[in-house]
Amino acid sequence: MPVRLALAAAALAAGAIAVAAARDDTAAAKVELGRRLFYDADLSVDGTMACATCHEQRRGFSDGNATHPGVTGAPGRRNVPGLANVAARAALTWGDPRVRTLEAQAAIPLFGTHPIEMGMKGHEAEIGKRLGADACYRAQFRAAFPSGGVIDATQVVTAIAAFQRTMISRDTPYDRYRAGRQDALSASQRAGLRAFATRGCTACHAGTDLTDDRFHAIAPPAANARDTGLAEITGRAADAGLFKTPGLRNVAVSAPYLHDGSAPMLADAIRRHDTARGLDDATIAVLADFLTGLTDAAFLHDPRLSLPPPGCPRPLSPAAAPDAGRASAPRG
Known part of the structure; x- marks a missing residue:
């Protein structure tokens, strides 16, 4: 050249x-x-x-x-x-x-x-x-x-x-189990994973983040429901009570559950999904235990995602730091 x-x-x-x-x-x-x-x-x-x-x-x-x-x-x-x-x-x-x-x-x-x-x-x-x-x-x-x-x-x-x-968030015990680390989940959590797959949970909670990103109802809506979900947008009666399937990563630390926060614990949320009453207490317990295996501790403490360090001419308002004494609604 x-x-x-x-x-x-x-x-x-x-x-x-x-x-x-x-x-x-x-x-x-x-x-x-x-x-x-x-x-x-x-x-x-x-x-x-x-x-x-x-x-x-x-x-x-x-x-x-x-x-x-x-x-x-x-x-x-x-x-x-x-x-x-x-x-x-x-x-x-x-x-x-x-x-x-x-x-x-x-x-x-x-x-x-x-x-x-x-x-x-x-x-x-x-x-x-x-x-x-x-x-x-x-x-x-x-x-x-x-x-x-x-x-x-x-x-x-x-x-x-x-x-x-x-x-x-990609560093949970569940992720490590899927990568071949059999000991990443406990025996109870592995039993919960099997139940999760065989009891129909994956029909909606599918994929890497355990959501199909679609809208479903877990029970028929009450006749006087103030929040009609998807129907509020579409105007279709058939869409009443349909809400987006949430992803389940870090679900164990994000209580309460459901679109209105009406399920205080994981077991309560699981029971609300069990409309056919087909789950016994032992199965609910292992399902809840499996869901704790979706917690990514590194994500919850990653400094790159946290309140930035000081360095600007003025500090941020105390209300911006959720764990630093800000005023907020009482914990549920």
Whole structure:
């Protein structure tokens, strides 16, 4: 190859590497920005609620209450789901199949009104004003969105979604068992796994994350049910009482259960699924024991997913740290 062509090729290669590195830097900046935003209560209208207020890492990024009230104090409608491997989900809410991106989902607690959670609808401009007043945030937004522009809701939900895509849970006793470590599950848990497969649980709780991402009813809805699930969106009577199958990773630390949080313990949730009354207490016990084998301790304590360390000109609001004395609803 002539020297001139070789130099040109080298320059192009170096340019491609530089572009890729810049993209990697931007992606990492989005994740770190999203992490900080996830824990910042300034994203709620009165500064009392962050994403992390309801999504606590030690609970698999679920909550611990049946439902969680929003900033107005009105009761929540549905149980807070965990976020393990949330980027892999085809459906992202209990009852609305139209919400299929993490960006769209992140906007619901921020701006939704049914119910009001963080209460920012009508206060969208306040987001840019609050965050833009902080020098650290201004630098983080420039790094994450180098094309510039104002700090706004679109950038906020994009960054939060980038952070949520890093919430990967793949290191449970169940995973190690599937990889060939027979001793990763106890004898009781292995019996529960067999029951899980033979008693029909995998009809809905299938796949790597034990969900089919579809909508099902475990029992006919009550005639006076206030929450009709999927039917609220479709308007079809046949969809009444259908809710999305939740994934089961870290389920043992995310009580209470079901869409309304009405099952306080794993055994209660299992019994609610046993509409034919075909499970004896011993089978329920081993099923519950198997479900404890879906807990990823590393995920629950991964510092990359936790409250970011100090370093900005101002500390985060105490309300942003769920385990640091924030005000919250009583534990269920």
